Amino acid sequence: MSEHYRQPITVFGLILPVVIMLILIVGVLSYTSSVKDDYVAKKKKYDMSQTSKRQVAVLRNQVREHKPKMAAWDNMLRSETRGSFLEHWKRASEGFTGKELTKSSRSWINYSEGIGKGISQPSSQVVMSFVGTYRAMQSALMKLETTLPTMQLDSLDMTQDINGRGVNFTTKYTVWTRK
């Protein structure tokens, strides 16, 4: 190999172009890698957002599904008072004669000693006594408990009326309240 051309050819014809191209390749790969990293981060955010979107959609559907029921409950909880409770009882006992069903006493306390005790939800307790027939009592209680699902029976005592008027019922309910 001639001494005059060996070095120039090796440097300019081989090493320099390869180095330049390697720099280009490294540059492109580096940039591509950077874009890829950004893309991965964006994709992660996108996926998380899409997951959140789907979750929110599911939640929306569930909330929408429950909305009528929840609205009814809210309305009931908002509007129910001791006075309205009596109204409900009157409506439940409509159609029964005094011989068939008579409420003998009622008492309220602002807390529950029954199943509401120890539960974080505020509740009251109502104790009611009745005299009447079995079926009339059952029918009236069914109407009342259906109208007011907030009522949870704590206890029920049932004895024969000593005067022969029917059956004595004493019910004790925990009633869930808003406050």
Add this chain to the structure above:
Amino acid sequence: MNDFRHPSGLNVFQQYRRSVKVAKSTSRMKNMAWYQDPLDLDVQIHCYLKDDAGASCYLYIKSHNVFEKCDDLNSRQLEQPEELIKFIDSALSRDVCRGAKALGVVLYLADEFSLAGLGPEYKKPSELTSLRGMMRDDPKAILDDKTISTESHAWRLFPYPGAAIGDEFATAVAVPCSRSNTLKILRDIGNEKNFPIKTRALSAPLCAIELVPLLLDTSQEGGVCLFNYCTFTLMAFFNSQGDLAVMRYMPHANGALMPANIGPAIQSTATALEMEKPDISVVSMVGNDVGDLSTTLQQSLPDAKVGIVGADDLIDDYDLPVGSPLEFIAVTQKIDPELYPLVENETNTALREEGWNKQDFLSSDQDEIDMFPDMADMKVLRLGRRVRAIAALLVVAVFGYGGYNTFTKINSSIWKYQAVDYKAETEILTNELKRFEHWDNLLMDRSKAWVCLELIALMMPSDDSVVVKFVKHEVKLKRESRGDKHGFSKEWIIDGFATDRGIEHLEKHSTSEGIKKLFSRVAQKTENAAYFPDTGQRDITVSLVPRINPSYNSFNGQKTGSAFERTFKLSITQNITAEDEMALAAIEGITR
């Protein structure tokens, strides 16, 4: 104008540019003939200069081993580029040269010859290789005669393989440089035409030495070959193995065909070599009549056997054109060792393998060689091209891959997507859902009086065989220390009177299966899930304790219960664990 500047005057980038230009504008990268020996090329022109008049020229096609006589060149033509161009064109236009990729021009210098001894300090045959290079580069340094000219003559070393130990082991051979310009013109023509013309100037007498196996029979005494040329006669002395022992040359004085006093000259050298009766072979190399020379020798050396070798017979044996120089046989033909055993001796082996007799006396000078990159340079350039091409492909691939990837990523919906924060909405919805779940849990039909009454009603027979005295039903929360759900239990205690049949009826419900069946029936009838017995998280226990009714009066049953034989106490307990769906949740922190 960088094309004519020596590369040492160019900077490295200009040197590189010249290499690239040569590679692009000439065939030096593709045609390897540029770097081949002219004797290896397929098409060759062999020019024989026997005197000053000019050169006899022959076209030689190596692949066919065929010589053709072509136009001769006179001394004027040898110096004129136009004439030489015509000569080359004319030669290459022949049919046999069609498709030739290169031309080798071999000049046989037979017009002048001289020998000189090495300096006295050079006595070691082992230094032959280094001396060969020194003789080519700086002959004055090693020649005994320091007055010789290196400008007008070219010097090369030539060994005596048959020399006795201590005798002269090599000599310096000189030929005139007058035809170096002719060869330079021929090479330049090749450069101009971008057609490799490779040249070599051989000393014809040195080539003739290789003919000795054809001329000489080995004898105990050894032999002498006289090669008669126009202006000189070369005397080559061989030992009994046919190895060259020494060479002497004698110029022909005043246009004579043979040197004066050649007999004594041979006699003295033969005596020095201890050859009493050497066989002498006389060969006319340029067509001179050597009869007189032979006669003179025989007269001078009456004991010697003097013979004349017929050149025409040898030429005919090798099928060369009539009148061809004998040296062509030495340079182009393979001599059969079976016919001529001396071909295998030390001298001829060295000549053949080391090319002593085919040395180029008028080779290109270093400056001319430096003007063009050599074969190795071209290989590196070609390698560079391939590497660059591969690297460029790689770059394109990487750019393509990277560009496509980047483009698709940057233009994707994901890249442009502006993230929406659903956190607040999720929290609101989650709270709303938890609120629903909370109330849904609280408002479950887990404990309803009318269902309880239905249970009692279904438990009692319809045939008045049982009378209930009292019923006590109680629901109790079972607080869990861990977890946010609480189970509960329901208990029924029923006291009453019953006939035996009534007791039998109650007993049907007082088994595990019986009470579960009853609860299941209640659940189905009232659609109250709290009464389903088989959820895995619930259990029901029942106990019936019948007794004899102490107030039983079969005759007067007006008092309550007195008409029944038995009293009973029925206890039912339903346990619902904290894992049950009916368990009460006590979730803190929910907006209610």
